[in-house]
Amino acid sequence: MIMRSGLLRAAAAPALALALLTPTAPSAVAADPQPVYGELAANGTFAAGTTGWWSSGAAMTATGGELVASVDGATADPWDAIVGQDALRFRPGVRYTLSFDARASVAATLRATAQLGGEPYTATLDRTVALTTTSQRFSWTFTSGIDTTTGALNFQLGGQPVPTDFVLDNVSLTTSTAREGFYTDPDNTAATWVGDNPLDPRAARIKASVADHNTVKWFGDWDADGDPTTAIRTEVSNYVGAAADQGRLPVLVAYNIPGRDCGGASSGGAGSPDLYKAWIDQFTQGIAGRPAIVVLEPDAVAQASDDACMKGTAEQRFDMLWYATQHLQQQGPSVRTYLDAGNATWTLGADLSGTQGIGLERMAYLLNRSGISMARGISVNVSNFDDTPVSDDYAARLTARLRSDFGVTSRWVVDTSRNGNGGWVVPGSPDSGHVGFCNPPQRRLGVTSRAGSAGGAEYQLWIKNPGDSDGDSDQCPAGSPPAGRFSPDLAEALIDGA
Template sequence: MTTTRRLLQVAASPVLAAALLTSTAPSASAADPQPLYGELATNGTFAAGTTGWWSSGTSMASAGGALVATVNGGTGNLWDAMVGQDGIRLRPGATYTLSFDAKASAPAKMRTTAQLGDAPYTAALDRTVDLTTVSKRFTWTFTSGIDTTTGAVNFQFGGQPVKTDIVIDNVSLTTSTAREGFYTDPANNAATWVKNNPGDPRAAKIKSAIADHNTVKWFGDWDADRNPATGIQAEVSDYVGAAAAQGRVPVLVAYNIPGRDCGGASSGGAGSPALYKAWIDKFAQGIAGRPAIVVLEPDAVAQSSDDACMKGAAEQRFDMLRYATQRLQAQGKFVQTYLDAGNATWTLGPDLSGTQGIGLKKMAYLLNRSGVATARGVSVNVANFDDTAIADDYAKRLAAQLKTDFGVTSRWVVDTARNGNGGYVVPGSPSSGHVGFCNPPKRKLGATSRAGSAGGAEYQLWIKNPGDSDGNSSQCPAGSPPAGTFSPVLAEALIDGR
């Protein structure tokens, strides 16, 4: 890399940069030399020395597991000395996150860019920071306005007043990960209601509190094209593709198991095991290896223990769920599947040791029969109300049971859509819990979709879209709409916690 080439990088044209904002995102291709998703920087921890990095106007070495660049003191410009990495794929309209640790042997300024690697060197990100002798983490999330297969990440630090060592470590540039955020379904039920009711005094409130945060889309037998062998592939592909174009992660719920909800308010599903397998094949093919989180068949595993529901078909259900986890696993490392594991207060009857209650041992057995070993983990609390601490505790104990009994490592996600006030307790019955209760009062929105914390869920997700009814059976408050139907009354109650 020549100094002359790098000097030109400060000359980006604002007009050209604005024009590039309207460029069309490139499509994925097997011939693409750079990754499109996930981690785009290579050797960002410098475990392989300085492999993959270049320098200009400075020395560069690996020391103590970090990159160390020494710049002589004197007058000059930041771009007179720099290190960087080429071969970065940047797509217009996609969101990226760049982060790194940095310090200097003396106070110093450093300019950081993500940009075109060639003239006119337009930058999608351009930040100048002050370094001290104490290492600090820098993180920026930005939307690219440039389209290139030859992008670069640069660190510029020339013109320091004294000879200075610049230390850089843990460089990460990602897209379509939880760091960039989850894709919001633009056609979610709350958003559709807001669009259709602009004059309603509740519209602005529901938009800002709910519609703008609904990041999960459910797929089942209600989709536009009900042909189980064709239509679902196009619908999933369009949804996942729209998320990928934004560099955000889509969350999908596959909810089409035969005998769904045991004939309850959300009954339905594919007409046979063969039709279900055809449907899940196309569902998986629609993802096409792009980043996605899939919550697989809420309640299906837990309900497999109900003989009255299964009517002797439990083995068929296990087979279908194993088939589904295998087909989704085959889509590659960017697809994360979580097989549903009910919730912390779901009574399965006696477990395999004869103990009444949730039956961790029994749930672990059912999950193992259903293919959890080929999933990333489990989902808990879907469409329920337990607070996050209770859901995490259940999932953590379940993960330990799976490890002990079957050697399966299981992570988990928690539905936080309606758990802001915890689970509903029937007045006068402190031990009643909430299982089977429909649209309970005084529930509240929980934490919006986000990455989880150490020791807890991998993700906290709004899986059940707030404001969508649980059903209109005799268990539900009078006037409840059918299951899955949006109600502004229910939505406002969740916003206000009443």
């Protein structure tokens, strides 16, 4: 048990500082480099006993993976008994989330603060909650108004009328995770259109329903290949850095594989395997180990099974994707890479023509050849329309196959940007399956980017920017804009499901 001692110097302190004042003593936190992103609270599950925690005015023990702090009831004010952590890094303007489980032996109050660890003891979070004998989960997301490397997380337990045992567990303080929200690309295509057309009667609803939720940025051959002096590393760095400065999580799509889209509406990509590897080098260096989700090369793995598309270059594609997953893995645990695995229709073959899909066994093989063992998992339904249950079912079956065939454990993310009505089927033929990949009618926006649920996707993400056209080929409705061009008509149709 670590105790703090000392007297409050209250006479000269303002009222707020008095309430937040913490007695000074050596910190119990080890002198490791301060975490800036991800989980900031040490030993929040108390699996290591009370390591990293201090107490003042309370007897502190750890039992069964919970922290028990006993207060004798003789104190007058909340700050007369505290358990907490020190040496936390708080950055101004950055979003954080504090959450914890708590209960007490009798009805009691607990005050939670995130604050300066020294004078003037300014708090950037200050919440008082009522506890019962049943454990409750508390969680708040807040924006820091302080800039310090000596921040403190305090649980003030004093001021109880009778002796009280407080029980804490699963204490978490995070930043730059999905809990604080995904970073919205300020220059996304919908936002650009709204900015250029402020008087258009559709602008307000497109901004509110689409532009404000476009949380993914695509990078490709519109950024110059390979040359270290070109913009790709700087562009990626600026984007990831802007997200980190807000404490939000950025999502990036790397879309530059040679022979991209098999010469279809989104054709292009790096000019050679060597240029692609040089481009990936710059892309990964731009991330620089900071928190990011990367969706790697939509369609590239599935298309590797198409001999007419590959023309004998499948081995080169596997090599390039392996190189990319390897270099992204080297960026560290804050970077989560999801190698694209197409969609349920592509693999399982549930389209109108009855054509048999690639098959789970073949898709698992292709992913394994492409370096899936070095990625966090797979992405499914990118730029597609299958509803989330269909996509989750496909991804669950595919990841089970990866595990059984290759011993690879994978998670998955689902593109929900346009799947609110599921895949388009032929009117009057509900068993026709998912058909129509290019601007199909009567599709609707899906749920905005968020963390997934247990047993399903790890994240549900808007990966395709709604309103961006799928292309203007013969397979698309007449009048469709070129691939990637924003259309307010397409955006409004997705809002209305019309």
